[in-house]
Amino acid sequence: MKFKAIKGHQGIGMEVQDVTYVEAARWGKHRGWRYVLGLVVIFFVGLVVGGIAAPRIAFLFGGQEGLAAFRRLDYAAFGPVGSFVAVRAIFPFFLAGILIAVTLIHQRHPRTLVTAREKISWRRIGHGFVAWFVPILLIAGLGQYFFYPDTFSFNFDLTTFALFVPLALVFTAIQTTTEELFFRGYIMQGASIVWTNRVFLALVPATIFALAHLLNPEASAGGWLTVFFNYFLVPGLVWTVVSLIDGTTELAIGVHFANNIGGVLLFNVAGSAADAPALFTISKFHATYTALSMLVVVPVFLAIAYKVFKRDETSEPVFQSNRMGRR
Template identity: 35%
Template sequence: MYIDQINNKKFNFILYLPIPLVFLGLIVMNYFATEDVNVEEMMQLMIDKLGTNLTFALMVGQLAVCCVILLFWVKFIHGQSIRSLTTSRKKVDWKRIFFSFTLWGTFTTITTLILFYLSPESFEINYDPIKFFPFLIIALLLIPLQTSFEEYFFRGYLLQGIGVVTKSRLIPLIITSITFGVMHIANPEVGKLGPIIMVYYIGTGFFLGIVTLMDEGLELALGFHAANNLIGALLVTADWTAFQTHSILKDVSEPSADYDVLFPVLVIFPILLFIFGKKYKWTNWKDKLTGKVHEYKPENEVINTIGNHD
């Protein structure tokens, strides 16, 4: 239903194309621009010149602006309500967003504390209230917009658009999950940890795509992604990560990645799917993940769809 609700005669493929072409084009350009550059050194030069907080704000702020542009395009160019881009429900379920945020935020905090307890030599106390609280304000303002853009673009705009064009649920799930992972290919983590980290990025894309299709909306994905980036940025930073922040802790260990990157993809994410599935009583998994997208028939539905502005 999340995809079906925009599958009608008002869907304009020509108007749909500019956003993904421009954004995906920028990803390709960014990748080739950084291919022969030491990203870690480039980041350090920016921090030395502008400061950590301003560098962070500029990096995250780009995607925050993209979020505003995307929502403007959807609402005023497509004439589609933001609600229908977010959910198939009559209104956005904020309880779902907060539940997902709290669940993953709590898990992230607990695991970070356990790692700090088990391996204190791998961390430094980085907390400086004079630097932390300005960063906290920047993070609270920008990170939810940054993560919302990624969700609205990949699990919203692309998932719905490709689903309408292909009349499939599985094809957009595969395409958006892989492109979500590829978007992170220029991150310094990839150069430091190696290509195996892409398993985590693409696996996360599949997890969030499955959540969106099964729950018929973006709410759980929005909450998870916001918690992942916000809580992570506030708790731990490192010299080799995409987010270098005035966080509470700094990871000073030598980074490495092996098959342990499979653990969240093969263990943690399935557990989360089980929790979400039980709580929200998900059924009919096969049809929701691999079935066909049906033509929207308003006489058979009770929700407002594209063309009804919220």
């Protein structure tokens, strides 16, 4: 397996070969204690500051009744749209924590969580979106309808759906981007300081990603099959390996958004972690079909991402005027 790298420049006139976003972890300040402090900052801003702000957001949605519902974790009391926002309101705070940690503690550009280039390739993010959205829609979505049509129901409340779409796009983009910057960005880079072994770098974020999603209702409903296929293998391991191959998290960012927005807007499983007023609601979670469908979705995705679309080979050079030592 060949891990592609990006050519660029460090400082003034010094050419640097094979610069990937993982190696960008050594730009700025990168001692191990800084990553520990960074995690503390991320979770403090996400959980503590976000935890203080979340009840106030609930109050905006439902007043005192909404606040009381939030305290007893009764998100359904906010309605289909309000509950969606309430559950995801904490992600902007986690994103802020990540940006603070990278900027202030590591003293490097947050863009280095995505790429070592001077510009993020939005084209490549779009490639990831299309390459995943097409097979997941046809195989996991319409394919499931072919086998279990009785479990599908159409959402006739199109007014609510129309109001929900912009909120879904914004909050899902924040959620998925935050998770990518954290798991395949910050965690991956921190692991590379410990050991640069590629297998190790692939397994660490994949394992942590799977563990972080164990409390999702799907994990309880599907058992080990769902945990392995739908959290550890895909998206955990596959998307991580793709990021290592690309040398950026651009593809994974697009893939993650495509995966979640499809479940939020098109085919939503009742009682899932992404419970939302989608166009179609699936009354029962089919763990076996969902797991097996991933075995087809993944190779189709890879074929589209690397055969139909081509990897961007040109970019602005990477200028890193103050590549710091281990301080």
